[in-house]
Every structure is written in C-alpha cells, then in structure tokens.
Amino acid sequence: MTWLWPAIFWAGAVAALAPWAFNSAAGFASAPLLGMAKIAGLIAGYLVAVQLILMSRVLETQLIAVWHRRLGGAVFAFITAHIVFSTVGHAAGRSLGAQTLTFIYDYPWLLAAYVGTALIVMIGLTSIRAFKRRMRYETWYYLHLYAYLGTALAFAHTVTISTDIVGAAKAFWIALYGTAVALAVWRRIIRPGRLAVRHGFRVSQVVQETPDVTSIHIGGRRMQEFQIRPGQFLWLRFLTRDGWGQAHPFSLSAAPDGHSLRVTVKALGDHTRGLQDVRVGTRVIVEGPYGSFTTRHGKTVLMIAAGIGITPIRALMEEMPPGTVVIYRARSEKEVVFREELDTLARTRNARMVYVLDEDVRTPSSDGTGGDGRGLPDALTAPGLTRLTPGIEERDVFLCGPPGLVRRVGAELRKAGVRDRHVHLDPFEL
Template identity: 40%
Template structure:
C-alpha cells in the first residue's frame, strides 16, 4: 500500500528549543551568583577570593547536575537521556575540578594569612569550624564518582556497580549544602541571597524526587504492569509483552525505552534499559532484547503474570524530531528494535539499512520485511564481518541517493553508529537532520 501522507516539517526544532532553554538556566544563575558574590564583600586575600568564587560556582554546578539527571519528561523527550547523561558527565568533571580548586585556594589563602603550612591550616578548621569537615568529607564521594566515570574505569565496571557508586553523590550534595549554610558568607549576606540559595537547593533535589521517584511510582500504581507473554524470537533473542491498565494514557512513543524492573525475588533490585520494539497501541507494550548480560538473559525465564515496574518512557529517538518528509533509518544488530517500532509511526517514504554480521543475526527481520512491504518502504540488509565497514558514504549514498533531503535515524553499537555519523557528514547531511541513539546500556 502507498506510504501515508508526509507530516509537515516544524519551524522550531524541539531539541534546539530545549537545549537553548537548558543553556539559559545555568547562565542566568551564574549571573545572579556573581552579583551576590560582589555584594557579599571581598577578602583582602586574592586566593581566598578566588576560592570562594569557585566554591559558589561549584554549588551552582552541583544543583545543575541534579537537574540533568532528574529525568524530567519535557527535557528527556526533547534532548534524550543519552545527551543529558553526556552533559552530566562533563559537568561532573568540571564540578570536581571546581571543588578541588575551592579547597586548595581557600586553604592556601588562609594559610598565607596565618603563616602556617597549608596542611595545618586545613586540619585546624576541619576540626574546629562547623561545616568545614562536612566539606572535606563531601569532596571524597565527588572524587570517587569522578574516578569511576572516566572511560577506562567505566568500561571495566558493571552498569549496576557504576550506578550504585553514583548514589553516593547525593551524600555529597547534602554535605556540601550544609557546609554552605554553616560557613558561606554569600549565603547569609542578604535576605535575598539566603532565599535564592534555599530555593535553588530546594528545586534541584525536588526535580530529582519528582522525576525519579514520584512520577514512576504514580505511573506504576496507575498502570499496574504485568507480563502477558514471553516469546522467543531466536536462540538468544526474546520478546516480552506487557499489559496493564489505562495504557492509552501512558505517554510512550515509538523509539523510546523504559528502565524495566521485574518484581521477582532475585531481580527486583535491578533495572535494565530496553527499547520498545513495537509502537505503543494503548493496550500493550513490547520489548525485545538479545542476551548480552544477566539482565537481558533473565527475560527468557520470566513467567506470565509477573509484576513489572517500569520507569519511563525515556529517549528522544522519536518522530517528534523530524524535520523532513522522508526518512533514512540505519540500524545495527539489536538496535533494530526501536527502529522497528519507529517504522510503524513514520510517515512519508522510508529507507531502512540494517547492518548485521549474518542474516541469521537480524532481529525481527520478518516483521521488518512485512512493514516495509505494507508501507512502501525500501529495506536493505547489509551483512559482513564486524571488521569491515560496509556503511561508508558510498553504500549509504547508493541506498538513499537523496539522503541530504531526509531525516536520518541511527541506532546500533557505538562503533557502527560512529562510522555512520562520519559517513553522513561526508554525504553532506545537515546535522539537524541526524538523530542518533546509543544502544550500549542494556546488560
């Protein structure tokens, strides 16, 4: 049958609007902090002055960090968890260096005034001045979290362990705020300054509480999700069908994912991210996963009727971000699951390029062929060894000669995704038309 009529392109891109808004928030708050700092009065010692300023910006970044990981639906749908998490990582490294600079500058400054060695100057206030010891202790979890977030450490650590270590960052937030209340001169310099910092430290943790606790609990109490069927797709791929109440009111879109937690005795504590492999129809949800680790492998043993706790939907890999009438989809391996769901929702002409080592490894290939036939789409299955690079500018250009006039959605292993993004740049596809989703979190 012919493809549905194409949706009109948007004049304002949701990602650009959200990104600009998110940039304005820290910039405006930085201006406020500078004004409060100037009005609080300056120290005669330049090191102490710089130390206080780095401490204030560190407090501001710490609050901004919480906003980035709050998983607020409006931001997540427009920017995606991948992008927000990446920003969170780099802001985190900046925060670590600001806090280290704060400690070093303030300690050195006061040591020079007292004509004491810096270590002695650090130890004395930490044991006598209220709040200083909390700051010293707060720096430790920030340093640990920063260390495990480095790429070489992250690659060697299980996702669950990495996530557990990050929970200690909340301890640092509490300690840092109590330190600011106890000894921060800018905090008490005026009623407005006190109100500003209390509001900032109330809104940032409040956003985390709302996005990561209150909203998931509310949705799961409302929808009461349960496993309806477990369908093996191949020896190492399984689909899980989930039903519940009022699913037509769950704001999920094709291409998004949930953090799924099966409420069984041995798996209730572990959440794994899996994409929807079919467009939500208001009656059920389907996820399809390949056995890449304990979490995904355990799906095959789920029993019908098992209660499920799902956090989400998350992700910006949706038709919300389309800018052109027609689309090129590029999938690799199990990355075809969100692409398969997205293919149901897309309008206009669609070209799908599916990269696998062998055709037998292609996930949901029969469904993709059926969808392509029904919607008048073109499907290319590209096979070959992993070391080969069959998705360069030449092959992609031949699959979609008009790629520059299409939106391009890419989902697959990191190496393949990076190669495709390079090829698209060489083909001259505008950056605003390229939408990529990492598929490396599920374990």
C-alpha cells in the same frame, strides 16, 4: 526553543555568582587565592545542583546525556580548585596538612564536606568511559546513587560557612537544591508509583527472538491511556527477587497497540541475562516515557541501526513515510532480530531494507572488516550511504547503536552532506 534551557542555565550561573560579586569582589586583589576559592566553590555547587536536576530526567534525553557528560569534568575541576585554593589561601605559611586538619576540627560541616566531595569525585571517575566499560552496570548504577548522599554532605557546609550566602542568596541556594530533590522524588518515586497504581503493569508474554535476545510484553489496566510514542524508552524495574533494586532503560521495540508494550532485551550483563527467564505475571515498575527519538513529519527518512539498536528503529518503522531506507548492521544472519517483521514492514510501508552482515563482507580491508579500515563496512561510509540513499542530504536520519559506532557513522553522515540538525541519535548511552 533550543535557546531556552541554555538561557536558564546561564541565568542560574549568574544568580549563583551574584552574592560573591556584591559582597566579596572588592577584596579580591588583597586575597586572590581566597577569592578564586570562593568563585570555584560557588560554580561547583551550582553545577552539582544542575547535575542532580539532570539526573531527575526532566529534560529531553539527548540533552541529558550531552550536558551530564560535559558538566561532569567541570564539576571535578571546580571542586578541586576550591579545595586547593582554600587550603593554600588559609595556610599562610603553615603546611597544607596542618591547614586541612584545622578545617576538619575547627570548621563546622567541613569533615562532612570532605566526605561528600570524595563521593562526588568517585562518581565522576567511575563515569569516565574507560572505567565505566570495565564495570558491571549494576555496580555503576548503585555507586551513582551515592551522588545524593555526597551532595547532601557537601551542601551543608555551603550554606553554613560561606559569608556570601546569606539572606536572599541563601534562599536561592536552598530553593535550587530543594528543586533538584523535589524533581528527583517526583520523577523517580511519586510518578512511577502513580503509574503502578493506575495501570498495574505486569509481564504478559515472553518471546525468545534469538538465543540471547528476548522480547518482553508488558500489559496492565487501561493501557490505551498510557501515552508513549515509538522511539521513546522506559526505565523498567522488574520486581523479581534479584532485580527489584535496580531500573534499566529499554526502548519500545513495537509501536504501542493500546493493550501492551513490547521491549526487547539482549543478554549483555547479569540483569539482562536474568530477564531472559522472567516469568509471566511479574510486576513491573515503569518510569517514563523519555526521549525525543521520534518521527518528524514532512521529510524522507534514513534509519541506521546496529545490533540491538534495531529495537527503537523497528518501532519507528510503523510510522515512517514511504521511501524510507533502513540499514541494519549485524554480525551474522543468526543475530538479526525481527527479520520477518522488518521485511513485512518494509513491504507494507514501501521502505527499502538493507541488511549489512559482517560475515558477508567480500572485500576485507587491512583490519579484516571491509569498508574504511576502522570497522565500518562500505555501506556505512559516506560513499556507501550516498549510494544506498538517494537525496541523503535532505533526509532526517535516525541512528541507533553502540556509542563508538554512532560517533563514526555520524562523522560519515556529515561527509555525505547531512546537517547535524537532521541527525537524531540514540547511542544507547545515558
């Protein structure tokens, strides 16, 4: 059913443009700039609604990450085109500044639309990797919530000014945005609230794995009824004085046992550092589960993890078939998490465990890391992967780690003959 969501997306795009096609297309030749402004505005409005639906996390997680990132640039481009073509098309010899003031003073909801557009553009800019890497996650998270305000301000002018959006077309747009809001409320507020009432999630145990990695066990009532699979993740909101206002995604680091859930957190930012000292008994709001980074039966498996990306891999190992190969990259022995658990699982599941430690590299390349000269050790290059993993081209591959490494190793897997449909990614990037 991989065709279903793209089909729905394109059907929605046709429905969004249909009002212009029926009402205004005939006048395009006489006023092409205004025609392009209308088209760009309708497409931008539709894409913003799709982005809101994606933010409600109703789709499989990998689709969300890919679509959300790709559509972000398109939203920015079409919004810009709509503003430029509208201003130039209406100016008719006047200055663009004068026409902008006319829009603000004489058109209903235009000032709100400008403010909403500025918020949406700000969110888009802060989502670019180069900017996002320089921001605290907490800052980025709160800025992203302004997407709802920006959309509300921009939507008001869409249904009040456009001469094309009337009758059935207006009903379509109201239903589209109403669906986006309803999904967000259901997935982010109502469902987590129901889970909290039903299960009463609380921190039941805190275990220090390494100096900067902590496992948090979450218990509650009727835990055997909470359905989640190894490889999936949850958005968790720990109700501490400093952490109650934000939710973060965490993968299970052990298969659910019907009594508690275990997540493992590395201190990478203010919030995750604070969780190193979270108290037993702290209430937790749970949203999810999410993700399709789960086992596929009937195939042999290769699993590759880097750093804290070992967490979902560790959980998946409890379900993997005999003959599984697990490659775990870490900077040093002291940064290896779950060493004893991983070795035990490898023995009991008849799996092969390969540790790739940067400190053990014996044949450094020009960049001092060994391997291919781009920071990849030999074990993660195409020849190394092929040598370590018999029949690699026929295996399902589970790959989890920092986004940059995931992209590079993914390219090496393709060189090794692994088809894209057999590669399952969890790049720790939402």
